[in-house]
Amino acid sequence: xxxxxxxxxxxxxxxxxxxRLLDLLRIPSISTDPAYKDACQTAAxxxxxxxxxxxxxxxxxxxxxxxxxxxxxxxPGPHVVFYGHYDVQxxxxxxxxxxxxFDPAIEDTAKGKVIRGRGSSxxxxxxxxxxxxxxxWQAEHGTLPCKITIFFEGEEESGxxxxxxxxxxxxxxxxxxxxxxxxxxxxxxSTPAIVTMLRGLLGEEITITGPSKDLHxxxxxxxxxxxxxxxxxxxxxxxxxxxxxxxxxFYDGVPELPDDIxxxxxxxxxxxxxxxxxxxxxxxxxxxxxxxxEMIWSRPTCEVNGIWGGYTGKGFKTVLPSKAHxxxxxxxxxxxDPHKIRENLRAYLTAMLPPDCQIEFSGxxxxxxxxxxxxxPAFEQARHALSDEWPNAAAYVGCGGSIPIAGxxxxxxxxxxxxxxxxKDDDQIHSPNEKYDLSSFHKGTRSWARILDAxxxxx
Amino acid sequence: xxxxxxxxxxxxxxxxxxxRLLDLLRIPSISTDPAYKDACQTAAxxxxxxxxxxxxxxxxxxxxxxxxxxxxxxxPGPHVVFYGHYDVQxxxxxxxxxxxxFDPAIEDTAKGKVIRGRGSSxxxxxxxxxxxxxxxWQAEHGTLPCKITIFFEGEEESGxxxxxxxxxxxxxxxxxxxxxxxxxxxxxxSTPAIVTMLRGLLGEEITITGPSKDLHxxxxxxxxxxxxxxxxxxxxxxxxxxxxxxxxxFYDGVPELPDDIxxxxxxxxxxxxxxxxxxxxxxxxxxxxxxxxEMIWSRPTCEVNGIWGGYTGKGFKTVLPSKAHxxxxxxxxxxxDPHKIRENLRAYLTAMLPPDCQIEFSGxxxxxxxxxxxxxPAFEQARHALSDEWPNAAAYVGCGGSIPIAGxxxxxxxxxxxxxxxxKDDDQIHSPNEKYDLSSFHKGTRSWARILDAxxxxx
Numbered sequence: 001x002x003x004x005x006x007x008x009x010x011x012x013x014x015x016x017x018x019x020r021l022l023d024l025l026r027i028p029s030i031s032t033d034p035a036y037k038d039a040c041q042t043a044a045x046x047x048x049x050x051x052x053x054x055x056x057x058x059x060x061x062x063x064x065x066x067x068x069x070x071x072x073x074x075x076p077g078p079h080v081v082f083y084g085h086y087d088v089q090x091x092x093x094x095x096x097x098x099x100x101x102f103d104p105a106i107e108d109t110a111k112g113k114v115i116r117g118r119g120s121s122x123x124x125x126x127x128x129x130x131x132x133x134x135x136x137w138q139a140e141h142g143t144l145p146c147k148i149t150i151f152f153e154g155e156e157e158s159g160x161x162x163x164x165x166x167x168x169x170x171x172x173x174x175x176x177x178x179x180x181x182x183x184x185x186x187x188x189x190s191t192p193a194i195v196t197m198l199r200g201l202l203g204e205e206i207t208i209t210g211p212s213k214d215l216h217x218x219x220x221x222x223x224x225x226x227x228x229x230x231x232x233x234x235x236x237x238x239x240x241x242x243x244x245x246x247x248x249x250f251y252d253g254v255p256e257l258p259d260d261i262x263x264x265x266x267x268x269x270x271x272x273x274x275x276x277x278x279x280x281x282x283x284x285x286x287x288x289x290x291x292x293x294e295m296i297w298s299r300p301t302c303e304v305n306g307i308w309g310g311y312t313g314k315g316f317k318t319v320l321p322s323k324a325h326x327x328x329x330x331x332x333x334x335x336x337d338p339h340k341i342r343e344n345l346r347a348y349l350t351a352m353l354p355p356d357c358q359i360e361f362s363g364x365x366x367x368x369x370x371x372x373x374x375x376x377p378a379f380e381q382a383r384h385a386l387s388d389e390w391p392n393a394a395a396y397v398g399c400g401g402s403i404p405i406a407g408x409x410x411x412x413x414x415x416x417x418x419x420x421x422x423x424k425d426d427d428q429i430h431s432p433n434e435k436y437d438l439s440s441f442h443k444g445t446r447s448w449a450r451i452l453d454a455x456x457x458x459x
Numbered sequence: 460x461x462x463x464x465x466x467x468x469x470x471x472x473x474x475x476x477x478x479r480l481l482d483l484l485r486i487p488s489i490s491t492d493p494a495y496k497d498a499c500q501t502a503a504x505x506x507x508x509x510x511x512x513x514x515x516x517x518x519x520x521x522x523x524x525x526x527x528x529x530x531x532x533x534x535p536g537p538h539v540v541f542y543g544h545y546d547v548q549x550x551x552x553x554x555x556x557x558x559x560x561f562d563p564a565i566e567d568t569a570k571g572k573v574i575r576g577r578g579s580s581x582x583x584x585x586x587x588x589x590x591x592x593x594x595x596w597q598a599e600h601g602t603l604p605c606k607i608t609i610f611f612e613g614e615e616e617s618g619x620x621x622x623x624x625x626x627x628x629x630x631x632x633x634x635x636x637x638x639x640x641x642x643x644x645x646x647x648x649s650t651p652a653i654v655t656m657l658r659g660l661l662g663e664e665i666t667i668t669g670p671s672k673d674l675h676x677x678x679x680x681x682x683x684x685x686x687x688x689x690x691x692x693x694x695x696x697x698x699x700x701x702x703x704x705x706x707x708x709f710y711d712g713v714p715e716l717p718d719d720i721x722x723x724x725x726x727x728x729x730x731x732x733x734x735x736x737x738x739x740x741x742x743x744x745x746x747x748x749x750x751x752x753e754m755i756w757s758r759p760t761c762e763v764n765g766i767w768g769g770y771t772g773k774g775f776k777t778v779l780p781s782k783a784h785x786x787x788x789x790x791x792x793x794x795x796d797p798h799k800i801r802e803n804l805r806a807y808l809t810a811m812l813p814p815d816c817q818i819e820f821s822g823x824x825x826x827x828x829x830x831x832x833x834x835x836p837a838f839e840q841a842r843h844a845l846s847d848e849w850p851n852a853a854a855y856v857g858c859g860g861s862i863p864i865a866g867x868x869x870x871x872x873x874x875x876x877x878x879x880x881x882x883k884d885d886d887q888i889h890s891p892n893e894k895y896d897l898s899s900f901h902k903g904t905r906s907w908a909r910i911l912d913a914x915x916x917x918x
């Protein structure tokens with residue numbers, strides 16, 4: 001089966017494809033708000049019908065929350081599992097939108113045409129790139145080049161409560177050779193990226209108790225230990241003067257970056273000055289001997305996400321508080337073991353406690369990093385296919401945040417996942433005036449056509 | 460004029476004296492709540508009438524807030540100025556009171572009879588001890604042994620906004636040889652105390668700004684400086700490992716305790732274990748080479764009264780905040796200069812700032828310590844007079860908190876002040892079920908009779 005006519009079909013069909021996306025965007029499938037429960041059903045029904053229309057065995061599958069959509073096409077070649085989500089974020093603050101978020105439209109902007117509306121980029125526009133690629137293959141060749149399972153979730157923006165149980169219950173049906181996830185972005189304006197490193201996340205809330213009740217700092221200041229001081233001392237000791245985390249054995253399992261990946265990252269031309277300049281900074285903090293890009297993508301970090309204690313209102317109250325609190329989180333990489341790090345952290349901080357003080361811990365999350373096995377031939381096939389479509393060669397990149405679905409595919413279904421997406425930094429996902437570039441939609445669709453072609457050659 | 464019949468008169472009149480106090484306690488003169496504005500006027504009127512009834516030239520004096528009461532008696536001997544306040548704290552939470560706070564009564568308790576009601580100890584019961592002593596002198600001798608000015612404030616519990624202007628405008632009228640302030644307590648159960656050292660107070664609110672907006676800790680954690688970490692580091696560096704404050708020149712003007720005062724304090728039998736044990740602690744923190752009593756009464760301290768930044772709600776939010784804040788206060792002693800310390804603190808913290816971060820300061824209060832000139836003969840006269848009344852000898856003590864009025868008498872009127880009061884630690888001032896021991900009221904009245912006698916002998 002030849003790729004060229006498929007690409008030509010995509011080009012010819014772009015207006016109709018865009019109209020289909022606009023249809024889907026009109027459905028207000030906000031998963032976190034019970035008022036939109038029916039809309040989530042409607043969006044799932046819309047997807048089932050659309051997938052059936054191009055030959056998929058598609059069905060809406062109930063969960064305790066919003067339904068999943070699962071669709072199968074028994075083509076030749078390798079079995080790929082494509083993941084996206086049809087639910088969207090709430091639209092507040094609504095008055096900052098320049099149009100009704102669920103009355104989407106194509107708009108001309110200084111940077112080209114965009115599809116404006118809630119979910120245009122996250123994630124309806126992205127998931128439709130894959131469906132449109134399949135549609136073009138079907139239209140041109142009457143079949144698809146691979147065996148494909150499509151798996152759409154409706155609860156991604158509200159914590160995915162049904163996801164793991166559903167994956168476990170339907171493991172056989174959802175398992176293929178490799179997973180494709182379309183919920184990420186390009187690097188910059190025109191460099192396609194395959195995310196192969198996702199940092200893990202470990203959260204810990206800490207409470208230090210000193211005196212048994214709030215005291216008057218005039219009466220007790222001095223001889224009574226102040227828990228805010230204890231907490232500040234602990235936080236100040238979590239990093240050394242080289243910016244490294246001091247928790248014992250923290251760097252166990254942190255790999256050095258392979259040379260070829262390091263080379264790809266250098267070639268990306270990431271500008272730390274621009275990156276920090278956007279947020280009013282100029283000097284990279286953190287590990288003194290690491291680049292900003294390494295620190296975000298491939299190095300573990302420790303951050304304090306919140307701190308509170310004593311009087312925090314207007315004016316002054318000379319209280320010596322009983323308790324002080326902090327929320328601390330760690331981004332993890334490589335083989336770092338979140339459970340071991342939690343244990344080590346707790347022992348480390350407990351050993352710092354001065355007499356009479358108590359420390360309590362409350363754990364939040366403990367997900368290890370995901371590092372994809374890029375030895376799997378699908379990775380290089382996809383990278384070359386993407387490089388053929390875009391002006392710049394595709395790169396394997398990291399992701400500072402945590403995208404749990406990639407880890408779940410590995411953990412529960414034993415599959416590596418390729419995170420490939422066409423969003424841009426200025427898409428304003430989760431914010432007012434969300435948009436998706438028409439070029440992202442068009443070239444994204446062409447990219448999937450190419451990737452399916454490349455993967456099918458492996459068979 | 461003989462003292463003995465005055466004391467006998469006080470003893471004989473105790474029931475009527477208590478009834479008068481109960482009358483005053485029935486007036487709900489809560490100064491901070493505008494709903495009780497009229498009650499404050501009523502309390503002032505009550506006092507003016509009572510003082511006139513015992514021969515004072517008394518008047519209610521308007522201010523922009525609640526009125527002052529000023530009364531003069533042109534007796535022989537030294538001119539003493541007595542200060543108290545007729546306003547009281549709010550009564551919330553009202554449901555924790557065992558009786559109507561403004562329906563006072565004498566109650567029997569395991570530790571003896573108490574006068575229960577809002578203001579019984581703070582400060583209506585205390586100021587009435589002085590009036591009752593004057594009444595007994597008048598009743599017995601038809602005159603008072605000293606020249607006396609009485610000065611009652613009605614805004615002490617709401618920040619004394621009118622106090623300094625009133626003192627300045629009426630300086631000549633309010634200035635005598637020595638001030639007497641009855642708003643403090645006994646040391647323990649039965650040791651009378653003259654407070655001669657009051658710590659000063661310097662407050663500073665600090666805001667650290669890192670990035671220009673709140674960031675995602677996955678996206679920016681590492682290369683972007685976290686202001687909570689900067690703040691924690693600063694706080695951790697405000698004390699050295701000996702518990703001393705590290706702000707440059709902080710200890711300039713901090714005197715060593717005179718030997719005779721140190722001896723008196725040792726004789727008080729202060730038990731640091733008991734003191735800390737009350738609040739769930741056992742090990743004195745602070746300066747390693749100082750006793751707990753020194754740290755509270757005669758050493759300067761630095762405390763963090765509040766800290767906040769980032770996400771402080773339930774659960775986790777992986778934010779890297781733009782700002783972090785702390786409220787820090789210093790208790791000052793001796794000749795420490797609050798303005799110089801503020802300058803030094805600001806320079807010291809500013810020098811700790813990492814690149815890209817900003818620091819803002821907002822000052823709150825800057826009152827120096829008050830140290831009374833106990834060479835003034837009135838101090839030893841009063842100390843002996845108190846020692847004659849109580850089972851234990853009177854002591855010169857410090858006060859960890861700040862009682863601004865004593866400093867104001869010195870600053871604006873050039874008078875030393877003797878802070879003598881008969882409250883007890885369990886009086887629950889500012890709290891539900893406030894009480895004043897009937898023995899405090901009775902022996903307090905006798906104490907003032909003795910002090911007036913002793914001071915008059917000097918003439």
